[in-house]
Amino acid sequence: MKAPKPLVEIVSTGRWLPERVLTNAELERMVDTSDAWITERTGIKERRIAPPEIGAAEMGAQAAKIAMCRAGIHAGEIDVIVVATATPDRLLPATACDLQALLGATNAAAFDVSAACTGFIYALTVAEGLLAAGRGEIALVISTEKMSGIVDWTDRATCVLFGDGAGAAVVRKSTNNRGILSSFIRSDGTLAELLWRPAGGVKVPVDYAVLDEKAHLIKMAGREVFKAAVRSMAEAADQALLRAGLTGEDIDLLIPHQANMRIIEATARYANIPMEKVYVNVERYGNMSSATIAVALDEAIEEGRLKPGSKVLMVAFGAGFTWGSLVLRW
Numbered sequence: 001m002k003a004p005k006p007l008v009e010i011v012s013t014g015r016w017l018p019e020r021v022l023t024n025a026e027l028e029r030m031v032d033t034s035d036a037w038i039t040e041r042t043g044i045k046e047r048r049i050a051p052p053e054i055g056a057a058e059m060g061a062q063a064a065k066i067a068m069c070r071a072g073i074h075a076g077e078i079d080v081i082v083v084a085t086a087t088p089d090r091l092l093p094a095t096a097c098d099l100q101a102l103l104g105a106t107n108a109a110a111f112d113v114s115a116a117c118t119g120f121i122y123a124l125t126v127a128e129g130l131l132a133a134g135r136g137e138i139a140l141v142i143s144t145e146k147m148s149g150i151v152d153w154t155d156r157a158t159c160v161l162f163g164d165g166a167g168a169a170v171v172r173k174s175t176n177n178r179g180i181l182s183s184f185i186r187s188d189g190t191l192a193e194l195l196w197r198p199a200g201g202v203k204v205p206v207d208y209a210v211l212d213e214k215a216h217l218i219k220m221a222g223r224e225v226f227k228a229a230v231r232s233m234a235e236a237a238d239q240a241l242l243r244a245g246l247t248g249e250d251i252d253l254l255i256p257h258q259a260n261m262r263i264i265e266a267t268a269r270y271a272n273i274p275m276e277k278v279y280v281n282v283e284r285y286g287n288m289s290s291a292t293i294a295v296a297l298d299e300a301i302e303e304g305r306l307k308p309g310s311k312v313l314m315v316a317f318g319a320g321f322t323w324g325s326l327v328l329r330w
């Protein structure tokens with residue numbers, strides 16, 4: 001199959017991570033857990049925690065400013081802002097609108113995409129579609145997640161897994177055959193209750209009973225989620241590769257969603273990509289939901305892991321369930 005011609009490319013990226021590091025040793029003092037358990041089951045050693053006064057929009061704006069500076073664009077040039085977040089600052093209006101105001105991007109349409117940990121893939125795919133259809137020239141795609149704000153810090157089964165962070169990408173129409181070669185997005189709403197926040201919307205508003213049960217915070221059936229993640233990320237890897245006319249052997253760098261080292265290894269094994277071609281930072285940040293791939297991409301670029309022409313496969317899975325993938329020619 002002839003490789004598809006990319007219509008849209010990532011020009012530059014940026015990231016913002018809070019300074020505060022929360023280690024496994026500190027978690028040992030907060031809940032009944034151990035560094036050995038967390039490391040063996042997840043690969044996570046530490047994660048970042050944003051200060052109380054910083055919200056998702058501010059985190060995302062910090063990452064966006066770096067990406068914009070690297071692309072050499074100013075706020076007025078941005079046509080579309082797509083924010084992926086599972087941790088909006090509030091339910092109305094969109095975090096993207098707050099972020100737009102922080103950037104002063106007065107000519108942009110701004111909206112949120114709610115696809116949990118698959119959010120960066122979803123948001124890039126939406127931006128790609130808008131730009132390819134001629135609805136703008138420059139898009140800003142931002143994943144920003146303050147997971148510490150929705151985690152139950154007394155639930156050892158979830159609180160050890162998550163962290164805060166934001167990543168951003170400036171996206172525009174492809175000029176020189178680099179860019180998005182394929183993408184795949186999928187979801188299955190019948191499995192929503194395996195990973196969710198049961199209350200806090202209009203169906204089950206927050207009241208005293210909700211607060212008592214902590215039903216406004218994350219609940220997860222870890223083992224079921226694990227199995228679905230491995231299965232879905234394998235399908236997603238297959239689909240993006242197929243649509244790009246490539247196989248795992250053609251890929252120079254796999255950037256998987258960073259939730260758990262065992263899921264990352266299973267995905268790489270399935271896609272036939274050796275671990276030296278897999279970007280891993282889960283040990284430093286834990287699961288930052290949609291921001292994991294955005295941050296990892298920015299770090300990989302900074303570390304020189306992408307050369308002109310490098311083929312990158314991104315694969316993600318999250319609440320919804322949602323899953324998706326994307327192949328990029330750098």
Ligand SMILES: CC(C)(COP(=O)(O)OP(=O)(O)OC[C@H]1O[C@@H](n2cnc3c(N)ncnc32)[C@H](O)[C@@H]1OP(=O)(O)O)[C@@H](O)C(=O)NCCC(=O)NCCS
Binds near residue numbers: 158229318
């Ligand atoms: C959460 C996860 C690490 C748990 O690992 P697991 O091997 O499935 O472990 P289980 O949930 O079966 O629990 C095993 C035991 O460890 C215990 N346990 C759970 N969390 C623990 C913790 N932080 N410290 C110590 N023990 C813990 C459980 O209570 C259980 O004890 P029991 O056997 O006495 O009942 C794993 O299921 C996972 O990574 N799931 C996917 C999570 C994920 O990626 N979510 C986001 C998707 S985007």
